Amino acid sequence: MIEDRLLFADTLVEPDEEWNGVAAEGAADPNTLYLELDGWEGPLDLLLDLARRQKVDLREISILSLVEQYLDYIEQVEALKLELAADYLVMAAWLTFLKSAMLLPKEEQDDPSPEELALKLQLRLQRLGAMRDAAARVMGGNRIGRDVFLRGSPEGLEIERKTNWRCDQFALIEAYGRVKARTAPAIHMVRERPVMTLESALERVSNMLGVTLQWMEIREFLPAHAEPRLRKSALASSFVAALELARLGKVELQQDDTFGSLQLRRRTAHG
Amino acid sequence: MDDLERAVEAALFAAEEPMSARALADFLGGPAIEQVNHTLDLLAENYRNRGIHLVERARRWHFETAPDLAHLLRREKEQVRRLSRAATEVLAIIAYHEPVSRAEIESIRGVQTSGGTLDVLMEAGWVKIAGRREVPGRPTIYATTPEFLDHFGLASRRDLPGIAELRATGLLDPVDDAYDELMRDDADEETHRGTQDVDKETDDA
């Protein structure tokens, strides 16, 4: 709507002044010139204040007289060569238009009618006025830190989070088993197997050689019906025994060629 | 004085923040919320004439000093933030109209609202962003917080001074709606020569 744009679109960015009282109180004498431009944020503010100074219900105010006051006010301020924000002048221009429209015969008016514009302006002022009052009343309530005070040094409520740990015997023992299993030094277990020890081989070879002076092949010293693995062990032990007996001078060894058959014979004592 | 009453009294006394009946019941680990509510009422009654009051704000309870003792307790340096007139008005508009967009605030005030004003209110913890209005542009909408009610001594938004009357008289409705309403009433009056007022639906935001 045109009038809305005119009135309210190009408004001032408000000054952020300190303000604690109720909405601007009207001075007792309506003729006193207000120069507290800082106190107003925009045309609507000023209009509302002027309306309040009429000391009438906002629903009863005459927009026409309000407009006249506003224009007078702007004129006076201008006369005092005060810097005036453009918005106040835009508003003044719009109100001048509204005033003339209201004074002119109705049939010559465009839509929207000046009555509608005036009524809407009035409604708007009512709403702003209501919020101004409400703000003052809210601020007048019992504010914490001004009217009522909280406990100076509350102890505070503490919630200690405590953990109740759970575990059971099985888990414990299992854990130990796990550790042991994981870290036990590697034990290499070798199955017991049939062996002929060096001692028994020595004894066996000595005994067998004791009963003959003939050369004997080393295999003849092995147990006749031994299983292969025992045979293998017996062969190794008997070989070592043969060497040992030779070292001791009890046995002669003879082998014709490499990997040839190894012959043993009791050595007869001669020196 | 029973055990629950003593416990609720002590818990609220020691608490650093206001507590709801629910939070109290949880904290005290057991009592039914109805019992806690009943106990709170008893306690509040008990403290009514004392130097300390037990009050409910936005469904949360706290102890505070009696307002009539303000003159005794007020220290030379006031502890409250002094609000600018602009901030005060914006806060009131948000409280009475919430949730409300910045454009709506501006249309009521007839003046642009600097972003700083809303920031001040949000920093104070009294105003929060309450989402976006699902209209073109999806403007951010603002609402007050429980801390706002707390700080200004209001039990709930229903306790905002004069809010019921403002609503009943349509002063919280947009200008255009109010204007249309007026026009319709006028028309009705003319047609029927009666004075049947149409009650306006007020919505509980």
Next chain:
Amino acid sequence: MDDLERAVEAALFAAEEPMSARALADFLGGPAIEQVNHTLDLLAENYRNRGIHLVERARRWHFETAPDLAHLLRREKEQVRRLSRAATEVLAIIAYHEPVSRAEIESIRGVQTSGGTLDVLMEAGWVKIAGRREVPGRPTIYATTPEFLDHFGLASRRDLPGIAELRATGLLDPVDDAYDELMRDDADEETHRGTQDVDKETDDA
């Protein structure tokens, strides 16, 4: 309740520090100190059976919550949690080898043990510091507590199954598996290659 009583009550409530009768009289700007003292006695009596007490300490007064409600105001929220695998292992090692140092635990576990694990076990009340080992560095040594035996349903540490039993119950199975594996490899080697084996002494560790 008279005005002075209300004022003293509110002042002490809002005060950040305990206040002497003298300070209160000054603060409230007027009353004789005898009056203030009398009022403090009245108030203290008034609060005697409540959740809040008015107490005098070192000639200064303040409100505090009733001592018998301390358990309510410092609530312990219990949370049941299962001991982690790592912590269970450490606990088992301590139980089997106590007293044992952290280095020893680590060498048995073959893994570094975080300090947090021992803390958890001590928090649970199952492990305690049992002194220091008199070796260079004097390391702390750990042992289990009676609560440990209690929780795990053990009459004494002797009730912990020995290694032989562990093996019998299959809890050392991984070792047996390794053994079987070893034997099978051995047998294969022999069958296929027929190499000359050197006899190895077997020892039953």
